Amino acid sequence: MKTLLLPGLALGLLLAAGCGGDKPADQAATVAPDAAPAAGPAYPVDLENGKRVYDKACFACHMTGVSGAAPLTDRARWTIQAAKGMATLHKHVIEGFTGEFGVLPAKGTCMDCTDKDLHDAIHYMLDQAGVRPTY
Numbered sequence: 001m002k003t004l005l006l007p008g009l010a011l012g013l014l015l016a017a018g019c020g021g022d023k024p025a026d027q028a029a030t031v032a033p034d035a036a037p038a039a040g041p042a043y044p045v046d047l048e049n050g051k052r053v054y055d056k057a058c059f060a061c062h063m064t065g066v067s068g069a070a071p072l073t074d075r076a077r078w079t080i081q082a083a084k085g086m087a088t089l090h091k092h093v094i095e096g097f098t099g100e101f102g103v104l105p106a107k108g109t110c111m112d113c114t115d116k117d118l119h120d121a122i123h124y125m126l127d128q129a130g131v132r133p134t135y
Helices: 002-017 047-062 075-083 086-095 115-129
Strands: none
Touching (some): 075 115
């Protein structure tokens, strides 16, 4: 029994060591130890709050594309928006923006929304469109 236990244990350790760790070379992390961490959201993202804000204010334009707003179903447009980066999108929502597709009023007309509320709403809309935010 003892003679079977040691080879079985060694085989188990070899199999466990080979599970999950290696990524293809093009996906491997190559971050220097003292490199700055990748940028991320300015606030923790709360998609439930984002949905509440969307349902309260954003849906009026983003449901159908009123005034040039990107409908949630228009993944191509949301991809273009996401490429601008979250800092730019957040600034445009807060201050208002006139662009190629139309007009976004300041705070999307949600004057009682906080910057965090607007941040969450942007993330919610990107999420619904199936697009990842860019930082």
